[in-house]
Amino acid sequence: MSARGDQPRTPVLRQEYRPPAWWVDHVELEFDLDATETRVTSRMSVRRNPEVDAEPLTLSGAGLETKRVEIDGEPAKFDERGADETLVVEGVPERAEVTTEVVVHPERNTALEGLYKSGAMLLTQCEAEGFRKITWFPDRPDVMATYRVRLAGDRERFPVLLSNGNCMETGELDDGRHFAVWNDPFPKPSYLFAIVAGELSELADTFTTRSGREVALKFYSEPENIGQLDHAMESLKKSMAWDEERFGLEYDLDVFHVVATHDFNMGAMENKSLNIFNARYVLADRETATDADYEAIESVIAHEYFHNWTGNRVTCRDWFQLTLKEGLTVFRDQEFTADMRSPGVKRIQDVSDLMARQFPEDAGPMAHPVRPERYVEINNFYTATVYEKGAQVVRMYETLLGRDGFRRGMDLYFERHDGQAVTCDDFRRAMADANDADLEQFERWYRQVGTPTVEASTRYDESAGELVLELAQRLPEHPDNRNIGALMIPVKVGFLDTDNRPLPVTLSGESEAGPETRLLVLTDEKAEYRFRDLPADALPSLLRDYSAPVKLDYDWSSRDLARLAGFDSDPFSRWRAMRRLSERVLGDLIEGRDEHDAELLIEAWAAVLDGSGEDPALAAELLSLPSVGELAQDRDPVDIEAIHAARVELLGLLGRRLENALRERFDTLAPTGEWSSEGPDAARRRLRNVALGLLASGGCDDAAEWASKHYDGADNMTDRLAAFRTLVHHELEGAQDALADFEQRFADDQLVMDKWFAVQATRSDERAVDDVRRLMDHAAFRLNNPNKVRSLIGAFAMMNPVAFHRADGAGYKLVGEVLDKLDDINPQVGARLATSFNRWRAYDDKRSAMMKEQLQKLAAKKGLSPDIEEIVTAALK
Numbered sequence: 001m002s003a004r005g006d007q008p009r010t011p012v013l014r015q016e017y018r019p020p021a022w023w024v025d026h027v028e029l030e031f032d033l034d035a036t037e038t039r040v041t042s043r044m045s046v047r048r049n050p051e052v053d054a055e056p057l058t059l060s061g062a063g064l065e066t067k068r069v070e071i072d073g074e075p076a077k078f079d080e081r082g083a084d085e086t087l088v089v090e091g092v093p094e095r096a097e098v099t100t101e102v103v104v105h106p107e108r109n110t111a112l113e114g115l116y117k118s119g120a121m122l123l124t125q126c127e128a129e130g131f132r133k134i135t136w137f138p139d140r141p142d143v144m145a146t147y148r149v150r151l152a153g154d155r156e157r158f159p160v161l162l163s164n165g166n167c168m169e170t171g172e173l174d175d176g177r178h179f180a181v182w183n184d185p186f187p188k189p190s191y192l193f194a195i196v197a198g199e200l201s202e203l204a205d206t207f208t209t210r211s212g213r214e215v216a217l218k219f220y221s222e223p224e225n226i227g228q229l230d231h232a233m234e235s236l237k238k239s240m241a242w243d244e245e246r247f248g249l250e251y252d253l254d255v256f257h258v259v260a261t262h263d264f265n266m267g268a269m270e271n272k273s274l275n276i277f278n279a280r281y282v283l284a285d286r287e288t289a290t291d292a293d294y295e296a297i298e299s300v301i302a303h304e305y306f307h308n309w310t311g312n313r314v315t316c317r318d319w320f321q322l323t324l325k326e327g328l329t330v331f332r333d334q335e336f337t338a339d340m341r342s343p344g345v346k347r348i349q350d351v352s353d354l355m356a357r358q359f360p361e362d363a364g365p366m367a368h369p370v371r372p373e374r375y376v377e378i379n380n381f382y383t384a385t386v387y388e389k390g391a392q393v394v395r396m397y398e399t400l401l402g403r404d405g406f407r408r409g410m411d412l413y414f415e416r417h418d419g420q421a422v423t424c425d426d427f428r429r430a431m432a433d434a435n436d437a438d439l440e441q442f443e444r445w446y447r448q449v450g451t452p453t454v455e456a457s458t459r460y461d462e463s464a465g466e467l468v469l470e471l472a473q474r475l476p477e478h479p480d481n482r483n484i485g486a487l488m489i490p491v492k493v494g495f496l497d498t499d500n501r502p503l504p505v506t507l508s509g510e511s512e513a514g515p516e517t518r519l520l521v522l523t524d525e526k527a528e529y530r531f532r533d534l535p536a537d538a539l540p541s542l543l544r545d546y547s548a549p550v551k552l553d554y555d556w557s558s559r560d561l562a563r564l565a566g567f568d569s570d571p572f573s574r575w576r577a578m579r580r581l582s583e584r585v586l587g588d589l590i591e592g593r594d595e596h597d598a599e600l601l602i603e604a605w606a607a608v609l610d611g612s613g614e615d616p617a618l619a620a621e622l623l624s625l626p627s628v629g630e631l632a633q634d635r636d637p638v639d640i641e642a643i644h645a646a647r648v649e650l651l652g653l654l655g656r657r658l659e660n661a662l663r664e665r666f667d668t669l670a671p672t673g674e675w676s677s678e679g680p681d682a683a684r685r686r687l688r689n690v691a692l693g694l695l696a697s698g699g700c701d702d703a704a705e706w707a708s709k710h711y712d713g714a715d716n717m718t719d720r721l722a723a724f725r726t727l728v729h730h731e732l733e734g735a736q737d738a739l740a741d742f743e744q745r746f747a748d749d750q751l752v753m754d755k756w757f758a759v760q761a762t763r764s765d766e767r768a769v770d771d772v773r774r775l776m777d778h779a780a781f782r783l784n785n786p787n788k789v790r791s792l793i794g795a796f797a798m799m800n801p802v803a804f805h806r807a808d809g810a811g812y813k814l815v816g817e818v819l820d821k822l823d824d825i826n827p828q829v830g831a832r833l834a835t836s837f838n839r840w841r842a843y844d845d846k847r848s849a850m851m852k853e854q855l856q857k858l859a860a861k862k863g864l865s866p867d868i869e870e871i872v873t874a875a876l877k
């Protein structure tokens with residue numbers, strides 16, 4: 001139990017980092033495993049750090065029952081301080097062996113941090129500060145030790161015993177027990193430690209690294225899911241090959257394990273050689289996983305595998321540096337997916353996700369730099385900012401230095417820091433030094449808060465015959481932005497002629513024609529760029545490839561947006577232009593203006609549909625509108641009903657006006673050959689399902705019949721789910737049958753039931769509140785399972801603004817009640833859900849007051865977790 005008082009918690013500050021007073025070189029752990037009571041003995045070889053002032057050995061621990069503390073085999077004097085969860089051991093000599101013995105209770109651990117139980121299996125989650133819930137330790141990432149782990153437990157209950165590194169020994173014990181000893185030769189921070197014990201089935205394969213090391217690859221799941229591991233295994237092999245190819249990085253041990261669990265707070269965890277995964281990012285087969293699931297699995301498998309170098313071999317000095325491993329590893333997994341699938345579509349999806357999830361965070365009460373300055377609960381900083389914006393920051397190095405330059409920087413980074421715990425500054429210096437580049441100014445990206453804006457304008461200088469582009473940058477108002485100054489912003493630009501063909505971009509004074517996409521680097525508050533040989537009416541395409549994580553202001557006409565959407569050479573830029581155009585039309589509809597450019601949008605969509613044979617996945621991206629949530633982002637006050645109505649109106653118009661083309665697409669995209677989860681097949685299904693959804697939006701007569709047929713005839717989850725969603729969200733005839741059929745068909749499959757919950761939770765209708773309440777009593781729902789909470793409550797609160805903001809406050813009340821319970825069960829999952837109230841101030845007085853009331857109720861709760869407290873306090877401030 002955490003025994004903190006009720007006084008406000010003081011944040012940890014980045015500037016206050018101090019190196020540890022003690023090192024741990026090696027640790028021997030012994031687990032006597034049992035679901036109710038597990039005994040953990042730890043023998044640490046500790047050594048005083050001569051570089052800092054002497055301090056007694058201070059260890060972290062939370063909820064431990066301490067049985068014994070010894071120094072070199074003799075009972076030690078120690079002081080256990082419940083309030084700050086530390087154990088101070090007196091009289092430890094310069095070097096010593098410190099032994100502790102504790103008891104922990106996995107079964108009672110509903111927070112899923114430390115040692116806990118999932119189904120019949122026992123497993124651990126240590127990042128960020130879970131190791132202290134297992135044993136006393138300097139639980140901070142700059143203390144790196146080698147681990148030797150002995151696991152002992154009942155052979156029947158725990159036939160499989162796993163930990164990091166290599167298995168050294170196994171054997172029998174008395175009373176039906178057995179043991180296994182694991183040794184990890186690589187020093188690692190405690191957050192990368194893991195064990196797994198249980199009855200698990202195994203899928204084994206091998207991978208031979210390019211230097212000839214044969215690596216055993218082993219995937220584990222509950223026996224009934226063993227047939228769903230093949231795609232993840234293939235993904236792992238692709239990831240291993242890709243990292244060798246692109247970054248020259250090879251795997252470094254003889255074995256690599258992946259374990260799937262249904263009870264997990266996050267997506268997956270990169271524990272050294274023993275990755276633990278939320279089952280939803282491992283298990284897949286055609287009947288139960290969508291194409292999006294297949295792609296997500298491939299990318300999360302890659303992400304965790306890539307961490308072996310970016311995170312494990314080189315780790316973070318302290319948790320403020322989290323983006324050092326996460327931003328970089330997300331960048332790497334994005335590049336991997338781009339190479340495996342379609343780079344243009346991947347770029348669109350990543351930016352679209354950034355705008356939908358990170359922009360609001362950047363504009364909200366918890367806004368923080370990619371390298372935060374302070375935190376109360378580090379678990380609250382596993383954010384879209386640290387991960388996704390962090391990845392955009394890493395991408396800018398590559399944009400600025402080129403692919404080869406970036407690779408040189410990576411090589412130098414590993415050469416310098418392999419085996420170390422380092423900082424974002426170390427990474428930046430490696431990038432700079434390897435390229436003889438000055439990246440001092442680039443450091444500001446790590447300190448600025450909020451999304452910067454770049455304002456662009458163009459004019460034609462007749463006398464010089466030059467087209468002039470002006471760029472100016474601005475940071476949002478925020479106390480932490482006061483002393484930042486100008487950022488270094490890479491801006492990729494191009495121009496189209498009146499026939500929408502690309503023009504060479506040549507700066508004035510250059511003698512040779514420039515490239516069609518030009519990289520400008522804005523380093524001042526304002527700059528002017530002069531181009532020669534461009535016609536006065538050249539159409540600018542700005543921020544191609546989303547070359548920097550900024551908002552771009554430029555005053556395009558609707559017609560020019562339609563041109564860019566149809567013809568720009570950069571897929572991202574096409575998507576962005578289409579988005580701008582639809583945002584403009586929707587804005588007019590929301591404000592109730594009669595004049596709007598819907599006709600232009602219809603034309604643009606018609607053109608996309610027409611040419612969609614070439615790249616159906618790109619077409620599917622282009623044929624989408626911003627969500628209600630995204631449209632709400634920049635509005636204050638927010639009128640959810642008006643936004644929703646405008647969206648329904650426009651979708652209806654698009655569906656009706658494009659009906660023939662949509663029908664035609666739906667037919668021509670029908671599957672021909674064998675099913676495959678590969679990109680081209682997935683792309684066809686994707687566009688076909690978009691067409692179906694639009695036909696339903698258009699209120700087209702036979703939409704219900706088509707959707708039902710699509711549902712019944714589906715031989716894969718992508719089609720079945722799309723049809724199911726269409727039926728339920730549009731309340732088409734057949735929706736009730738589909739709900740019952742889906743439920744019955746997949747009753748035994750937890751992951752598919754998550755989809756069943758999510759579809760109902762996201763129906764844009766006030767009555768969804770009542771559905772969610774009812775579904776919370778469903779046999780398949782559990783408040784102590786994060787996937788269930790996210791698919792029902794999380795989806796409702798975050799992805800169904802129409803129901804969540806129901807005028808009578810029923811949505812707020814529901815989420816408030818759930819939060820109150822989650823706070824006792826799983827604060828980490830609760831804290832994420834609590835952010836759904838972040839924008840309470842932007843709503844009308846009534847709604848605003850009701851949301852505030854939920855926040856205040858939580859704030860007043862006795863024993864409120866630090867996780868939720870930090871979110872709620874920031875929101876109320």
Ligand code: PHE
Pocket residue numbers: 125127128265266267268269270303304326382
């Ligand atoms: N480090 C994990 C990842 O990004 C995420 C994670 C964080 C998982 C904290 C569990 C707990 O891959």
Ligand code: ZN
Pocket residue numbers: 303307325326329
């Ligand atoms: Zn990660």
